Every structure is written in C-alpha cells, then in structure tokens.
Amino acid sequence: MSETTPPRYDVIAIGNAVVDVIASCEEELIDELQLNRGGMTLIDEARAAELYEAMPPARELSGGSAANTLAGLASLGLQCAFIGQVADDQLGTVFRHDMRATGIDFDTPAREGEPATGRVLIFVTPDGERTMNTFLGAGQYLPAAALDEELIASGAILYLEGYLWDPEEPRRAMRRAIEVARGAGRKIAFTASESFVIDRHGDDFRAMIEDGVIDILFVNESELATLTGEADFEAGLALVAGKVPVLVATRSEKGAVAIAHGERAEVAAVPVIKVIDTTGAGDQFAAGFLSGYVKSEPLTRCLKRGAIAASECIAHYGPRPEADMIALMAERL
C-alpha cells in the first residue's frame, strides 16, 4: 500500500439518491398488489405510478441505503460525503437538502430532464415490516464522469451500496471509484443490499472478495446464503470470513455477528417497545458499526453500536435517525 495522506473524510459513500414514500397498510394490500413482501423490487415509472395510485396517504423522507448510512454516521459526528445522482426537480431538492442539513457534503450535480429523482414506494404492514418498490430514476444514470476522484481519495473508507451495482453506469462508476480509493490506500466497505442483487451480480461480488478488494463486507442472513450458496449460516460465514478483513452479518431480531482478522464477536438485537417501520434498520446498523470501527473500538462494541442505531431506527417511520444519536450511544453503550 502506498504512503497515504491523512483522510479528510471518515466515510465517502456512493449510493442511490431516492426519496422514500412511506405508507402504513394492511396485510391484504401486499397480496392484492402482488408485492414482494419484506423485499425490495425494482420497478419502472409506469409501475411506480400504478402502485402510488393504490397506496394509502404517505409521508416522504429522504432515503437510499448508503445515504441513510451516511446520515447515521454524520449524526454520530463523523465527516462524510455522498456521491449520487438526483434529477433537477423538487424531490431532488428535498434529497439534497436533507443530506446537507445532516452535515454531509453532497455536490454531485443534478441530472437535467427525465427521468425524475428516484423514489421508493414503501408499504409498512402492522408488524413494522417494510416492502419496498424502487424506481431508481436519475440515480441509475450516475456516470463515472460525475465522480470527484480527489474527493474519493480523501475518504478513509469508500462505502458502496449493492443496490446500485445493478444499473450499468453506476456499476462502472463504482468500479472506477474502487480503483481510485485503493490507489490512495483507502478501505472499501460494501453492503450487499439484497439477495436479488447477488442473484444477478454474485460473480462480480465473489470475484471482488476473492481478489481482496473488499475490506469490510455487510450482509444479512439471506444475502450470505445467496452469496455463498450455503444455506447454513455458520457454514456461510466460514466460507467468507477468511477472505474479507471484516465481515458483518446481521440477522434481524437474532442479532448480528462480526468476524474481523480472525476474531469473532456477537451481539443480541436491542429490544424496542414497538416496531413501527423497519426501513433503514440495516443501513443504521452499518452506520453504528462503522462509527466504532473508524475509532478502532473493540469488535463487540462496534456491533453494539450497530444494534443500538438499528433499534432507534425501527421505532419510528423513516430510515434515518431522529434521536440525538451521540447522546443515545453515550446512554446505551
């Protein structure tokens, strides 16, 4: 690894720039609309219009997996910058505002013309589970040319969102960003995002893991299974653990496991009085974990931070922290 200059940012992320449209609904509506319950489905603009038509009254909050993680990190006091593409429209303005108001630098220019800023239609059932339907909008055309390479080289960690590996242009942009970050001696964190992404791009991910490109990998239980082809959780862990320096596997209410440089740690989920909306829980787990990791805290403590951040998130609508997270961590850790 080459001699590096001290990083200006703790984390720089590339991800979807979308606004979440969140409605509570009854179980029946999920069936009626033939939604992929608990999952994330990519939809086109026509299907987005159709689902919105059928959706109960909603609230809009800025979302996007990696963007949510950055919002969590920024609320924990870390220096962050975001790279992603909105359109030049009202939802784009909302997304940019919310990022900047959280203290995150976000200067990727808005894209002119159609399509609009991406949005995720989220149906939340009474158990708090979210079912996401994503129209990626302008974000799916994020070009490598939109990358600020100097910015990427200036972050200790480059955090990448698997969801955005699916469309071609952002995938190319992320590959270029990885080169830049590694060239500058930075670490690469990657969140697998969703099993369907691994179904489609698992070979890319497995190759990156084998090649030692990924320093920190976030997966959930089903993503780990899809990635490894191994249904047994422990067997899946064993297949990946030696190949990434830090592996974090979340298991919803069963807690989470991390294996880093041969050391293993586990944490239970932090109980909440009532699960309102699980949107963003995984993103905030990653934020909590990384907030400890960047300070070289013990692995168990990093996991604990993740579990606390996730528990705050699922107790309200929306994927980003609403509490004073620094105070919450001080109280709960």
Add this chain to the structure above:
Amino acid sequence: MSETTPPRYDVIAIGNAVVDVIASCEEELIDELQLNRGGMTLIDEARAAELYEAMPPARELSGGSAANTLAGLASLGLQCAFIGQVADDQLGTVFRHDMRATGIDFDTPAREGEPATGRVLIFVTPDGERTMNTFLGAGQYLPAAALDEELIASGAILYLEGYLWDPEEPRRAMRRAIEVARGAGRKIAFTASESFVIDRHGDDFRAMIEDGVIDILFVNESELATLTGEADFEAGLALVAGKVPVLVATRSEKGAVAIAHGERAEVAAVPVIKVIDTTGAGDQFAAGFLSGYVKSEPLTRCLKRGAIAASECIAHYGPRPEADMIALMAERL
C-alpha cells in the same frame, strides 16, 4: 331557505393546497431565524429558500388547514370533496395523491407554470409546538372560475379556511362559493385560522358574522380576542355567541367551549403521553367536532370528538390522522 335536494357530500372545503415540510429543531433556531414562534407567517419564495437552507432534515406530509380537516372527516367515514390549487409539479402530485388516497374527491385542475405548489416550512421545538412559515405557491391564485358550482351546491356544509382569505383571488372565489352554497340552502362553516388574518380581514369576518352568513365558526382563544377586540375570553364569547348558530372556541390544553343555539358545552383537553407535534391539532379538532355535528349529536359529544381527534394528532408528526379514527372514537367516546 329554498327547498333543497339531499346533499351528496357531508362537507366540501376550500383551502390551501400545501405540503408540510416538518423538521424538529432546538429553541435557539427559532430565535436565530427570527421566526414567529407558535404562529403562522406568510413568506415569499426567496424567504422559503432561505429558511429551507437553514432547516434541519425534514419529513414531507400533505397539509393545509381545511384539507387536514377533510382528511380527518374522511377518516371518520364522512363524504368529502376538496377545492384548492396545486401546481403541475411533484409536490402537487403528492398533495393530490394523499387527498384521494384518504377518500376525498379532489378535482380542481393543477395550475401550469410558476409558482410551484405551496409548502409550509414547520419548525417543531422540543415542547411539540410548531412554528409555520407558509409559501402559498399556486394556491394563492385559485380563481373563482376553478370552482365547480354544482359540487359546492351538493355539500351539506361548505367549510372555508381563513388563511385563504388573505390572497385576493381565492377570497373572491370563496365569496362566490358562499353565494352558491347559501343559494342551495347549505351551511357555511368558517375557521378563523390565525390572528394575523383577522388583523387584516377582521372587517370582512365581522360583517359576515353580523349578516348571518356564518353558521359554524371555529376560533381559538387569541383569534376570538382579535376578532372581538375583547381580551377576556368569556366576554369575547358573549359578543359572538348570539350572532352565529354554532360557535366553537378551542383553548389548547385548556380544552374547548361550544355555544350552539343558546346551549353551552365545555370539554377538557384529552391528555397525551407526549406532545410530539401540534401541527394540525386545531384542524383535527374541527374534524372531530363536525363529525358529530353532521349526525346531530349532542354538543358535548361533538366537543369530545374534537378533543379526541386533536389528541391523536399531536402525538405524532404531521397534521392528519394516522390511527384508525373510527376505532379510536368507538373506544374513547
């Protein structure tokens, strides 16, 4: 009064068509931005941009005083239609969606071009008090020509929002709507909305009261004082009570009073565990009250409905009901 055909709608409202942009903030920000704490201030687009820039991350929910009241009424099973003007833009689409998804008919065409759909920048302090800054946008140009007069004649009650009395075109439209509704033998309900509106248009309101145009008047304590020039609450009530068939005066945590056809009733506020956001509390009080009034329920019960609806509203962010209101009323009444 002329022979009337049975109304097709319980309530038809004319009001602002705006999206609320709601952020939590510390007390200091209210001072720093020189906001009118607890009140509603009309702002232009430049000031809206300036305040948004300074605003913490926010959530967007459809708002507008009369529109919120209709949402409350619709969630209580009443047939409602809304008249108001959005622009042909994303926030306009959001507003229209949320109205229709609540079961409210809303067919006023969107206005092409600038200005954009109105929005209200709402700063919520830790005590749950909301400070509103309203850019009326397209709504302030609602022309009398946009009224569907047949629709107006088909509602048992025409509900008008004082806020919208301020801009000239909607004021003219509302005057015309009053003529149409009265010509069809319908009732006029009016909410004073805010003291500053009465400061500017009190002569209009007092004339309408004197002329017997208003059948149901909603005021809060300070609006009553501004309207009557009488600081003492009871003295203020006495000045208006004889001139409107139904007078409803809300007093926040001190409850509410109604005087109808000489009968007086009072209700205490319904306590909530934690006040999160008072946005829409008055609107939902009006909805609860009217939901009983249209069924000719006893005055005390109408007030109780109002207090229950308001208590549901202040326990969450956003100005419209989130609970199953029919179930809540069944449980609490």
